[in-house]
Amino acid sequence: MDESAARIQDLHEAEKKLVLLVETAGEALDVLTDDGPSDEDAQLAIRERSGEFTDLTNRYFALVNDVQLAVRRHTHFLTQTASLPSTTKTIPFRHSVAGEQKELEIWTGSLTTLQQRIQQIKRVAQGEQHPQAPASS
Incomplete structure (x- = not known):
């Protein structure tokens, strides 16, 4: 079996x-979500369901x-074989795994959103401090 077939498998x-x-x-x-037992062996049923849940x-x-x-x-293999584009411009480490890259994207998006909200708050605060700003009735 060649490497491609093994990777696909x-x-x-x-x-x-x-x-x-x-x-x-x-x-x-x-x-x-099971309703549970309605008989006298409720404690035994709870232990059984607890064990089943733990196993699951x-x-x-x-x-x-x-x-x-x-x-x-597979991500590492694709990065090593240059099948995936280099991510050195978007993340501060060359060989990343998908989870780390996604986490960085989420945090970057969060920071951008926070910066936008802070700017909005600053604009509102500056608008309220200036007496020339029209007051809404």
């Missing part, structure tokens, strides 16, 4: 794990880790 496996991830989350939500959350996080690892491997 690995991505296919990661896709299957994403489906399992969503199914596992659904199962965990189902455990949480452990499976969920294991799947998340597996998918993240696959995405990181």
Whole structure:
């Protein structure tokens, strides 16, 4: 099997794990939303459901880790082979993983929004300090 076929197979496996991830989350939500027992063994049922929920959350996080690892491997490979454009102009580190780049994009967007809001507040404050500003009735 050549490298391309192996990478495609690995991505296919990661896709299957994403489906399992969503199914596992659904199962965990189902455990949480179950009406519960109406009989005398309520404590036993609660312990069983708690154990089931713990197992589902452990499976969920294991799947998340597996998918993240696959995405990181492929992103690293694509960066190394120059299949992805260099990101040195947008982020301060050359070899980043997708999560770090996305986090930087989010923080950059947040800072831009905060700067715009601060400027708006300054304009409003300056408008209220000037007696020439028309007062609204």
